[in-house]
Amino acid sequence: MSAPPLMPGDGKWSHALPLVRDPLTLCEQARPHGPVVALRVGWARMYMVNAPEAVRRVLVENVGSYLKTTRGYDKLRLSLGNGLVTSEGDFWLRQRRIAQPAFRKKALAGFAGIMGRHVERAAGLFAARAAEGPVDVVSPLNRMALEIVAEALFGADVADVSPRVEQGVNDLVEPFWLYTTAPYPWPEWVPRPLNWRFWRGRRVVRRETRRLVAEARRSPEREGDLLTMLMGATDPETGEAMSDAQLIDESLTLLGAGHETTANAMAFALDLLARHPEIADRVAAEAEAVCGDGPPDAAQIGRLVYTRQVLDETLRLYPPVWMIARRAEADDTLAGYAIDQGAFILLPIWSIHRDPDLWPDPERFDPDRFAPDAPTPDRGAYLPFSRGRRQCIGDRFAIMEAVSALAVFCRRFALTPVGALPRLKPALTLRPADGISVGMRPR
């Protein structure tokens, strides 16, 4: 069996710099060269996996052979610790089982009210700012999403610290891609601006999470939220409860994974809606018919079918997690090519979601691709929340929150676009490089 073909290029290193500087373009350029393509990045064996069936093999069928033993995940471990996103094996499984009940349908239904309240507050803020001109929605949405996840999962009010946490998260997220792909990475202890920024961000987010856990420890009367569940869980073998350090890692992981992703999705959706007023009008009409003037409750969110289609299509065009990386821990075969142990595997969600063979007219924003009677996309062709056992635990949480927010915002405001399409910054997540501003006229 042969190794995957090399993507054309001059010399052994020709894709190293494009991978650092413009990975989205590189992903799209690699796609026509086959289902699995080898990049020229020096001595590392790095394969871009483009075909849905090969993606499914990595994430689902042979998931035990592809682990998070990559440089990116090492970096993430240094910031988030060993929580649900970064851990592996039995430890991960145990933690996932503890956390899962907080994300079941019944528990989620209880969060709709919290989401609605924060969405209303954001709408009020937008209304006040809109009187002065276009509104940059990214930062308010980030704070809203952070406050929602903190209140829903931890019963905590973080409004007074959310600007600080937002800055801390920016410090960690923005340099992430450079950190993980630079051919010669600088160790974290080398004094240089990028590292100062990393440590500053880490210090801030860990300090605020430590405070949250300490407060929870001081309130024994709490019940029902995820932090309480985590505090009450014991190791089946040793009978020991989680240490403070472990609680901090898990809490920080959920807070981190649970807000910036959703906020970016909502911001991109507002930009798309502003550019497609006929679609925004349909969302507004649906919102009015289903929930009138207020925010939707859990049952109503389920009936906002078209708004959900808009979100699904936004996540196709702008997947907040735009790339998933793994390392092959055993030899395997992907799409007929030999993958040897130790190879790095890149799953470019970004370019799979824009593959013209999978998505006709892929650049077009068309929520009807996700209409109830449209064909269901292949599981390896649409994966904003990944697939398989490491699939996002917060997928339904994120969908509820974003659907609720888009319905309320479209119902309240006629949106108008500002400037050209947003410039993208593929960092740890896919972010708008210069914010996203939209005009918001009260309807």
Ligand code: HEM
């Ligand atoms: C639109 C919003 C979101 C997107 C696009 C998203 C996407 C993803 C993706 C692609 C993964 C898999 C990463 C990998 O395997 O390398 C993931 C994992 C995860 N996400 Fe999300 N996510 C979102 C929202 C949330 C929310 C709201 C929460 C929690 C409240 C959350 C918590 C997590 C956790 C804990 C994991 C690790 C799960 C595990 O491995 O067991 N995410 N997410």
